Amino acid sequence: MASRKLKNIYLHHHYAIAGLTENNHVLKNVLYLKDYYCGMRSIEECEIRMNEIVLNKLISDHTKLVIGGNLDNQLTSLSYALANRNLGYLGIYTACATFVEGIIIGANMASNEDIIVITSSHNLVSERQFKYPIEYGSPVKLSATFTTTGCVGAILNKEPSKLKVESYTIGNVIDYNIKDVSNMGAVMAPSAYETIKKHLKELKRDISYYDLVLTGDLGKYGLNILKDMFKEDNTNTDNLYDAGSMLYPNDQKKAGGSGPVCLPLILFNKILCKKKYRRILIVGTGSLHSKVLVDQKHSIPSISHAVSLEVLK
Amino acid sequence: MIYLYSFLFAGLMCLIAQIILDNTKLTPGHVTSIYTIIGSFLAYIGLYPKIIKTCGAGATSIIINFGATLYDGAYSGLKESGLIGVFTGMFSKSSAIITATILFGVLMGLLLNPKN
Numbered sequence: 001m002a003s004r005k006l007k008n009i010y011l012h013h014h015y016a017i018a019g020l021t022e023n024n025h026v027l028k029n030v031l032y033l034k035d036y037y038c039g040m041r042s043i044e045e046c047e048i049r050m051n052e053i054v055l056n057k058l059i060s061d062h063t064k065l066v067i068g069g070n071l072d073n074q075l076t077s078l079s080y081a082l083a084n085r086n087l088g089y090l091g092i093y094t095a096c097a098t099f100v101e102g103i104i105i106g107a108n109m110a111s112n113e114d115i116i117v118i119t120s121s122h123n124l125v126s127e128r129q130f131k132y133p134i135e136y137g138s139p140v141k142l143s144a145t146f147t148t149t150g151c152v153g154a155i156l157n158k159e160p161s162k163l164k165v166e167s168y169t170i171g172n173v174i175d176y177n178i179k180d181v182s183n184m185g186a187v188m189a190p191s192a193y194e195t196i197k198k199h200l201k202e203l204k205r206d207i208s209y210y211d212l213v214l215t216g217d218l219g220k221y222g223l224n225i226l227k228d229m230f231k232e233d234n235t236n237t238d239n240l241y242d243a244g245s246m247l248y249p250n251d252q253k254k255a256g257g258s259g260p261v262c263l264p265l266i267l268f269n270k271i272l273c274k275k276k277y278r279r280i281l282i283v284g285t286g287s288l289h290s291k292v293l294v295d296q297k298h299s300i301p302s303i304s305h306a307v308s309l310e311v312l313k
Numbered sequence: 314m315i316y317l318y319s320f321l322f323a324g325l326m327c328l329i330a331q332i333i334l335d336n337t338k339l340t341p342g343h344v345t346s347i348y349t350i351i352g353s354f355l356a357y358i359g360l361y362p363k364i365i366k367t368c369g370a371g372a373t374s375i376i377i378n379f380g381a382t383l384y385d386g387a388y389s390g391l392k393e394s395g396l397i398g399v400f401t402g403m404f405s406k407s408s409a410i411i412t413a414t415i416l417f418g419v420l421m422g423l424l425l426n427p428k429n
Contacts, residue, residue, distance in 0.1 A: 043427075
């Protein structure tokens with residue numbers, strides 16, 4: 001079964017870095033970068049540096065394993081940051097669902113020793129990776145989301161804390177035959193819908209069980225598509241929010257943020273700071289395309305994973 | 314009058330390019346290629362030299378002129394030394410454009426870093 005309830009798995013303290021575009025009073029307790037290079041020679045080195053800073057803050061004598069990934073080729077920014085550190089490493093990739101996948105894998109391996117779940121993304125690196133390099137000057141459509149620059153890591157183990165990982169659902173790969181790279185919300189909304197439905201069905205819950213259902217990076221337009229899909233089965237979506245569309249509230253030219261770092265940034269540095277919600281379902285949404293296959297006119301598959309979190313008093 | 318025509322012609326071409334970019338999936342690379350081909354075609358039917366005469370720098374400074382010079386070079390090559398002249402002459406008149414593009418590209422790459 002793709003869904004499972006967990007016992008005694010907890011998320012502990014985390015550390016977050018964000019880029020300069022994200023410095024707009026939405027996030028709290030974040031270290032902001034001053035430019036896209038943070039003192040390094042290239043944008044790729046900057047992402048490696050961000051991973052190193054977060055790892056240095058989180059690694060202790062109890063750390064035994066690092067699980068994480070990002071949007072680069074061969075997950076380089078994390079692999080390079082971990083070189084010669086004497087730590088186990090599992091590199092994972094489901095695009096923007098990477099952080100949630102990391103929690104699921106970590107929860108199944110957790111013990112009393114620390115597991116670090118980490119993810120990062122860099123706007124200029126992923127523009128080069130998935131669309132065009134920034135030097136090319138390709139115009140951006142209004143439906144396109146803006147890859148968030150940042151890096152977030154969190155510690156997972158069996159020692160009790162205030163944030164419990166209660167259950168999870170592993171998603172399926174969904175392909176609705178959408179080929180537009182500038183409309184990732186439409187690509188990922190169906191998979192978020194399927195995963196939330198699957199989670200609620202397999203754990204026999206209603207959507208109102210959760211105080212908040214937080215999707216990863218659908219953006220404004222993707223969130224509307226998801227709400228419309230739920231409206232068709234008469235499901236109430238008042239508690240449904242999207243992390244990506246919260247990130248740039250004053251920027252009308254962006255459909256929202258995207259990237260694996262979007263969901264943990266909003267979760268740890270905005271939602272949990274408010275201490276308003278008790279049961280939270282986080283749904284990481286990832287689009288599993290490569291530029292090569294999109295250029296060969298293939299459609300874009302997507303995947304979503306869900307993790308249910310409980311904030312304890 | 315040539316200043317006005319120059320402004321209007323180059324402005325109109327840029328407007329069309331912007332409309333294409335905003336409403337289609339084409340990238341700047343596609344649009345410049347399309348404009349180059351249009352330029353060669355206009356030179357082939359003999360229209361572009363007339364446009365240059367009325368619009369001056371407005372016609373010579375845009376990418377369409379690159380297509381026209383490609384055609385000019387290839388045609389004069391053909392007249393001088395036959396079919397092989399098409400290949401040797403193609404870039405003869407546009408070599409300044411290509412060299413300048415590469416040189417300034419390298420220079421900017423050395424001097425500046427891309428920002429958002």
